[in-house]
Amino acid sequence: MKINLRVIALMLVLMNLSCNDNSKKHTTSKDSETKTEFKNTHVNEHCFLYAKNNDTIQLVLKEYKTTATGYLLFNFYQKDGSHGSFEGVMKGDTLFADYNFEAEGTKSKREIIFLKKGQTLLQGYGELEVDAHNRTVFKKDATITFDDKFPLTAVACDTLDL
Numbered sequence: 001m002k003i004n005l006r007v008i009a010l011m012l013v014l015m016n017l018s019c020n021d022n023s024k025k026h027t028t029s030k031d032s033e034t035k036t037e038f039k040n041t042h043v044n045e046h047c048f049l050y051a052k053n054n055d056t057i058q059l060v061l062k063e064y065k066t067t068a069t070g071y072l073l074f075n076f077y078q079k080d081g082s083h084g085s086f087e088g089v090m091k092g093d094t095l096f097a098d099y100n101f102e103a104e105g106t107k108s109k110r111e112i113i114f115l116k117k118g119q120t121l122l123q124g125y126g127e128l129e130v131d132a133h134n135r136t137v138f139k140k141d142a143t144i145t146f147d148d149k150f151p152l153t154a155v156a157c158d159t160l161d162l
Contacts, residue, residue: 042064043063046154047159047160048061048155057075057152059071067089068087068090070085072084073162083101085100087100093116095112096113097112098111098135108136120153121152125147126143126144
């Protein structure tokens with residue numbers, strides 16, 4: 001009887017180990033599938049910086065097809081800054097996005113537009129209004145001007161301190 005209990009206990013241990021090994025193999029296989037899918041998405045990451053007179057603007061832009069996401073930081077000398085993420089679309093050389101940001105502990109949302117000119121991004125300015133969702137947006141027929149007062153220049157992403 002003691003032999004039978006030992007054999008049964010040994011078989012249970014071996015079965016448990018074999019089940020654990022299969023689940024590890026399955027997870028590894030799934031992980032490699034996810035990595036392959038990510039590699040096939042062709043996400044392009046670009047980083048931009050404006051730094052002059054103690055003012056800084058840093059932007060990380062990730063593009064996948066026409067979708068654009070990223071992070072934006074405004075840090076102006078002796079003025080309130082903001083930081084947050086954005087999500088939008090690229091239409092040709094123009095980024096249209098919603099910027100979800102925090103400034104002085106308050107969370108807000110506003111529409112942003114940037115024009116890509118070679119290795120530079122220029123921010124768009126125009127007449128604004130607050131919509132029904134309490135989001136600051138450009139007025140429907142607003143004229144958008146792209147000011148080169150704060151040109152963001154392409155830089156290596158590892159140079160940004162985000």
